[in-house]
Amino acid sequence: MQKDSNAKVRSSAASAFLGSMGAEAKTVVPQLIVLQKDSDANVRSSAASALGSMGAEAKIVVPQLVPLLQHSDANVRSPATPVLLSIAFHL
Numbered sequence: 681m682q683k684d685s686n687a688k689v690r691s692s693a694a695s696a697f698l699g700s701m702g703a704e705a706k707t708v709v710p711q712l713i714v715l716q717k718d719s720d721a722n723v724r725s726s727a728a729s730a731l732g733s734m735g736a737e738a739k740i741v742v743p744q745l746v747p748l749l750q751h752s753d754a755n756v757r758s759p760a761t762p763v764l765l766s767i768a769f770h771l
Contacts, residue, residue, distance in 0.1 A: 687720035694726035709738060716744050721755040724748075728756070732763030735770030742767060 684690050694715050708730075715727035728745065731738040745767075748760035 687718070687723050690715060690718060690720065690723045691726040694723060694730045709734070709741060713741055713744055716741070716748070721753045725755045725759050728759040728763050732759065732766040735766055737770075738763075738767050739771065 684693070694712060712727045712731050715723055716731075718724050718727070728748065731741055731745070742764065745760055745764055748756050749764075751757050751760075
């Protein structure tokens with residue numbers, strides 16, 4: 681998923697985990713971490729949203745999400761706060 685040259689494909693793949701896998705998506709956490717570093721802001725946003733849907737299962741990515749709170753792009757910053765809150769709520 682993270683290797684597709686089309687950013688829309690990468691973003692859609694990350695979003696698919698959000699609705700279809702829930703907490704079971706922890707098996708794709710490594711791929712979503714890679715997508716957090718994607719060059720496309722929408723891909724990073726989709727990956728953050730997918731991670732947030734996992735709640736406590738995504739706690740291992742907190743160190744990668746915290747820096748997003750200060751990112752210059754609002755499309756990256758915006759999902760970071762609710763994702764972190766979701767993870768914290770489920771701990």
